[in-house]
Amino acid sequence: MRSWSAPNIPRLPGDSVPLRLYDTATKEIRPTDPGPTARLYVCGITPYDATHLGHANTYLAFDLVGRVWRDMGRQVHYTQNATDVDDPLLERADKTGQDWRELAEREIELFRSDMEALRVIPPRDYVGVTEVVGEVAELVRRLGPSTYTLEGDIYFDRADAPKFGEVSGYSEAQMLALSAERGGDPARPGKRDPLDWLLWRAERPGEPAWDTVLGRGRPGWHVECTAIALATLGAGFDVAGGGSDLIFPHHECGASEGHAATGEWPFARFYSHAGMVGLDGEKMSKSKGNLVFVSRLREQADPMAVRLVLLAHHYREDWEYTPGQLAAAEARLARWRAAVAGDSGPDPEPLLAAVRERLADDLDAPGALRAIDAWAEEALAGRGDRPAGLVRDLVDALLGVEL
Ligand code: 5CA
Ligand code: ZN
Numbered sequence: 487m488r489s490w491s492a493p494n495i496p497r498l499p500g501d502s503v504p505l506r507l508y509d510t511a512t513k514e515i516r517p518t519d520p521g522p523t524a525r526l527y528v529c530g531i532t533p534y535d536a537t538h539l540g541h542a543n544t545y546l547a548f549d550l551v552g553r554v555w556r557d558m559g560r561q562v563h564y565t566q567n568a569t570d571v572d573d574p575l576l577e578r579a580d581k582t583g584q585d586w587r588e589l590a591e592r593e594i595e596l597f598r599s600d601m602e603a604l605r606v607i608p609p610r611d612y613v614g615v616t617e618v619v620g621e622v623a624e625l626v627r628r629l630g631p632s633t634y635t636l637e638g639d640i641y642f643d644r645a646d647a648p649k650f651g652e653v654s655g656y657s658e659a660q661m662l663a664l665s666a667e668r669g670g671d672p673a674r675p676g677k678r679d680p681l682d683w684l685l686w687r688a689e690r691p692g693e694p695a696w697d698t699v700l701g702r703g704r705p706g707w708h709v710e711c712t713a714i715a716l717a718t719l720g721a722g723f724d725v726a727g728g729g730s731d732l733i734f735p736h737h738e739c740g741a742s743e744g745h746a747a748t749g750e751w752p753f754a755r756f757y758s759h760a761g762m763v764g765l766d767g768e769k770m771s772k773s774k775g776n777l778v779f780v781s782r783l784r785e786q787a788d789p790m791a792v793r794l795v796l797l798a799h800h801y802r803e804d805w806e807y808t809p810g811q812l813a814a815a816e817a818r819l820a821r822w823r824a825a826v827a828g829d830s831g832p833d834p835e836p837l838l839a840a841v842r843e844r845l846a847d848d849l850d851a852p853g854a855l856r857a858i859d860a861w862a863e864e865a866l867a868g869r870g871d872r873p874a875g876l877v878r879d880l881v882d883a884l885l886g887v888e889l
Pocket of ligand 2: 528529567711736
């Protein structure tokens with residue numbers, strides 16, 4: 487699928503700082519240490535509604551990962567999927583009398599323009615599930631010994647997943663509750679274990695289906711990401727990312743699928759998760775309808791201010807949006823722009839070192855913002871006589887904010 491256009495990324499002088507990142511599976515912060523080409527997979531949208539601030543928060547977190555890796559001189563192979571066929575999308579299309587394909591296409595197009603406006607670096611591979619149904623079916627077939635069939639549907643047999651539970655570290659009771667809450671079917675009669683998960687859904691009347699090696703049907707949710715990550719990045723890739731609502735069951739199940747298919751564990755070297763953005767005391771979600779759309783915010787304010795709203799929170803934090811945060815970000819953006827426009831301030835090199843250090847420390851963007859605030863305050867007070875070009879470049883290259 488077409489990705490979106492890339493922002494310009496200035497080159498920075500001096501030494502980069504290697505990225506250390508929190509890994510959900512091992513519960514520790516450690517160096518990412520990628521090869522010459524760092525490999526990143528981030529779970530994409532289910533395109534049945536517009537991009538909200540929660541989505542943007544997740545994609546911005548992994549945008550920072552890519553920016554720090556690039557600063558480290560690495561190439562970045564970034565893959566993202568779009569879940570362009572799945573129950574919630576089909577239900578929404580049904581309810582609103584739209585064609586599900588048109589709905590998906592329209593929302594993906596809006597997502598692209600939101601990402602461009604926020605200057606998010608595009609994935610090299612942007613893959614819709616409908617483009618790779620045949621490959622997903624092949625993978626499900628390869629998983630054969632670990633699967634069983636129930637009324638034509640194919641399930642992963644959890645008894646054949648020795649590492650199941652190691653990504654999330656959740657208890658059995660937590661896993662059961664989350665499975666029911668997040669698209670699983672723990673209560674379906676005939677399953678060997680309530681936590682066995684659907685890999686392949688046989689055709690139902692009125693639902694889309696494809697002709698594949700498994701017969702007519704469509705992919706289950708988790709296996710689509712496993713198949714796309716395997717096909718584009720290969721097992722043992724550097725980071726699998728998404729919001730923390732994907733820790734279980736999505737990334738847990740995907741990790742066991744990858745393990746069964748390749749024998750490699752861990753399937754991703756880091757499982758990295760962004761916090762949930764809420765509104766009025768609840769997680770922002772399409773199903774709850776309590777959404778703050780990026781497209782709406784960028785009608786009200788400079789997209790760079792929207793970006794600064796997100797960067798003001800550590801990516802792992804759960805937080806709630808309030809309009810005051812947008813006003814504060816606009817004020818910050820104006821201060822930074824005024825400071826840089828004056829083209830005279832303190833030595834930018836210590837600032838570059840500080841921003842690099844903050845971001846390398848598990849993406850401490852709020853810390854990076856405070857360092858830039860301090861520089862801007864000095865510059866606006868007339869202290870220092872060094873040109874500000876490097877400040878403009880570092881804010882752009884490392885934080886994606888164009889001043
Ligand atoms: N298509 C699947 C992933 S394969 C999916 O979860 N789609 S989504 O549209 O529901 O979410 C897209 C991304 O945004 C996911 O990484 C999800 O974890 C993240 N996300 C969803 N809601 C929020 C929220 N309220 N706060 C932060 N991140 C969120
Ligand atoms: Zn996914």
